[in-house]
Amino acid sequence: MSDDAPAPVRKKRKVVLDERLKAYRGVWVYIEHERGRVHPVSLELLGEGRKLADALGVELAGVVLAGRADDGATQRCRLAFEYGADLCYLMRGDVLADYRNQPYTRGLTELVEAYRPEILLLGATTLGRDLAGSVATTLETGLTADCTELAIDPEDRGLLATRPTFGGSLLCTIVTLNYRPQMATVRPRVMPMPARAPGREGRIVEHDLQMREADVVTKVLDFIADDARDKPQLPFADIIVAGGRGLGKPENFQLVRDLAAVLGAEVGASRPVVQAGWAEPDRQVGQSGKTVRPKLYIAAGISGAIQHRVGMADADCIVAINSDPNAPIFDFAHFGIVGDATAILPALTEAFRARLRGAARAAEETA
Amino acid sequence: MSAVKVEEKLFQNRYLVDAERPHIRIRTPSVCEKQCETQPCVVCCPAACYSREGRKVSLITDGCLECGACRIVCDVHRNLDWEYPRGGYGIQYKFG
């Protein structure tokens, strides 16, 4: 109950592996793609996997699952090489065109059983967590979810997987006992993006999944991309522009929407603004609203009261614009401007618009 | 208005907010603005639920401690509809 003990901590004991499990070698990274596009977390994981593989003196492999007609699959393997993989396991199958739990679990499990890696890493995305949980249970091995730090124990070659718990107020390091592979999912944007080595080569090991569509129970009827929906998706947004009472009057909230439109961002709001009816309740960020974790959070006219802070403090980059130099938001923002948000927002909108236009032009020229 | 950040205090508390169902309402806002000279709710509320902008009084009940002071001090105009929150909502004291 209220005073129960924290997670039991056992003294680190030496893990002695069965002979059978000693045969498990190599570090694998599952290369996640959704509709052909590689998720950045997979590239981050290749960077991290490289370090682990080097520490162990083993190879780093990418794992790509693809439909038979998927032309991009080999390209994905090549991208994995350029980000540090030595080889890629490319599994093709009729049933692997779209992500579905059943065939993907079957595919990845087969690969693991065939090639026996000691470590298997996946991104802690909706796909990665869905897949990892099923694969780990099928293999009956240990899985540490949502890691923020990975390391190798020099004593026993085991994976030390560190993850936040209790809403981030604690960290714990988890080890896998006499089971292999050691599986972990890793949060996106926690590990640094490794440098790309264009032209770096590796070998592709092809594998075929013998599974027919008739064996797959779940069918994909449709995929509705977020761009096509007008519902706010704050928890999943990469960029959020949020406004607070410092904007002065409801009309000025439009300045927040303008900047968001240019950036393709979601619009967020502080509690007082929502209470005052300037923004819809499902845009409220904070204690009684949404918790968000975007790459960029621009807070305009938000003081940063603790209620708001708990909802957005984990953003990768927080920009605060506030006329009060003592506003608490400056204590935890990354960049701050003391000034009138109603003047700075339009200027920022213009600056971003010009820059994005420039970038688009540059892209056209190279194409 | 004051250097004391009551919000930081309230943040320590546990609330189950009944979203979009405030349990206290100002009956006629113009009475606060035009007829109530002292606006004692603004000073007396221990959770700073009442705030003043100019002469206008606005009420946000999220941080309410359900003490009842605002209702009792509104003794001249009786301008509050004051109820307890629905069962299980509102402040939930951890220590009390």
Place this chain on the structure above:
Amino acid sequence: MHSVVCIKQVPDSTHIRVHPVTNTIMRQGVPAIVNPYDLFALEEALRLKDRFGGRVTVVTMGPTQAETALRKTLSFGADEAILITDKAFAGADTLATSYALASAIRRIDQAFPVDLVFTGKQTIDGDTAQVGPGIATRLSMQLLTYVSRIAEIDPDRREIVVERRAEGGVQVLRTRMPCLVTMLEDSNRMRFGSLPDVLRAARQTVQVWNRTDAGVEDVTKIGLKGSPTIVSRVFTPKPRAQKAEMIAVEGGPAEQAAALLERIAARLPDRARDAQSAEVSR
């Protein structure tokens, strides 16, 4: 329609604080609550019962105090609550937990065939999101994670169509029941239970199952023995102490905006990264 909802009693982690000076965790007065994500699962199950009739069984594995959480689910309208509790379950990680829960669900299914198993998307104490997939795998059920909406359900054809949150969009999936659904937050709003349900919750007995009652056959698969992972170290994160870098440049808003944009671009070279991964898709 018989739905089984798996819940967990968790400490309300929003009230766990780290002492700013000693950097130790403070747990005093942290209430034990029903994992908030599980309430979305429970509400969805209750809605199906409202529509199609049937029953909702809630099950949890935990200490005896977890009865409070179960009783609360009864007050929302669940028909039956089962607490699986046994010393042998202690120290379970997600793999061992899913084994115990899957065994219990098989038992429940013997009495009343189960159409759907619901869980929340994850718990707020562990945040693993693994027990749901684990149960589905052990029961050989189709797994539908991060479901934001049950779009259609056909009890006769035993089919269900859901919207599932995926990266960058929503997958619309059709599958066969029985299956396991993990509900996404904000997919519904928990009802305010009726007076008869609240009275019933106060009177009803919560069933308490030990490992035999729960049909656990292989004791090596539960508790500490059945857990491949152990926690080897717990520590508090280093608090972030830095303050914002203030952008103060000569000139007006335009100059400030320009300076800010440079800082953002330097910190977030994401545009480049996105371009790389996008390139592969072409």
Place this chain on the structure above:
Amino acid sequence: MTETFDVIVVGAGPAGNAAAYTLAQAGMSVLQIERGESAGAKNVQGAILYSDALERLIPDFRDEAPLERHIIEQRMWVLDDESYIGTHFRSDEFNKPPHNRYTIIRAKFDKWFAKKVREAGALVINETTVTELLRDGDGKVIGVRTDRAGGDLHAAVVILADGVNSTLARKAGFRPEIEPRHVALAVKETHFLPRETIESRFNIQKGEGVVIEMLGKITQGMMGTGFLYTNKDSISIGVGCMLSDFMAQQTTPYELLERMKAHPSIRPLIQGGEMKEYAAHLIPEGGYNAIPQVYGDGWLIAGDSGMFVNAVHREGSNLAMTTGRMAAELVIDLHKAGRPMTAANLAEYRRRLDDSFVMKDLKKYKDLPDIFHANNQFLTTYPELLNRSAYTLLKVDGVDKLSKEREIFASFRDKRSLFGLLGDAFKLWRAFR
């Protein structure tokens, strides 16, 4: 749906729990309705538990109730801006069991008490707010309506233990709105500190506790008191003043508390603590004269809802338990005798109260609230004078003691006329007599 019970008890504070417990013990069918997530979730108190009232209900409560520390030392401080003067009374007598007073944490204590009520056989529902009393054509209370859909609840008698705001009796017109001069508004914080720190800071051993009651400039001229209680691993600190006084000035309750915490004599006691909760509550301090009608056709009032608080002796929860128990006992007596729960029969409740210590004590101090009210020098001028005097007397500066005494007396006389001083003493003496 309508369910019928012998008795419905509204509220799970000390009054409601004592009533429901007594009724259930006697085998009556009792429904207790609490609006908090659990009993105690809406309740705030200092908190000191006096053993006697609880002991009468649950003689062996000490073995299982969540008690923090038994009190071995009582301090009374009179503060001015820089200093305090006061008395400390500490005795090893207080260490001899059974202990007489304990600090408690209400959320924990009430939860335990509610468990006892359930074990005694009452049906207890939480998270349900009673919105109104149901009455028949003659105005007799026949049950309650809640904020939950699906039916009403009926009972032969309803015991209103719904707390200081007395919402149900007010709405039913059984009593008028509470006057600001009849309630104090108290705010309180709970600060957590390691057990050992508390014990060394207050010079106490394991299980022992200290209480500090404070008067003086901390309330900035408002009638009120401050308090600091030691719990096991936390300190409760708070201040309360008459609501009418709060209305007449511009300091908010949290500013008042903040200033009190910053007082040089208080700050070191809570230093390094981690504040984990901020609470506010009204305390009925109108005394005897403010007690409303406490019974009627089909209803009784117990606890704060009936304004049963002895402000002078800082007793509330034990009066709540006592009135709750007495209300229940009368209901049991009438039930056994087969007599209906009419106003005429329930009038016996008031008679029994009048004969008990509850009313006798309240009556004794019935004029005190008004005296303090009309004479705020007790809270401002005198504390300052007392402290100044102590300072003058204790300072070693080459002035002889007789001159110092003269200086002290003169300063008292300057601030308030000699006549005023005598008058004050007389008034206070009369009130405490």
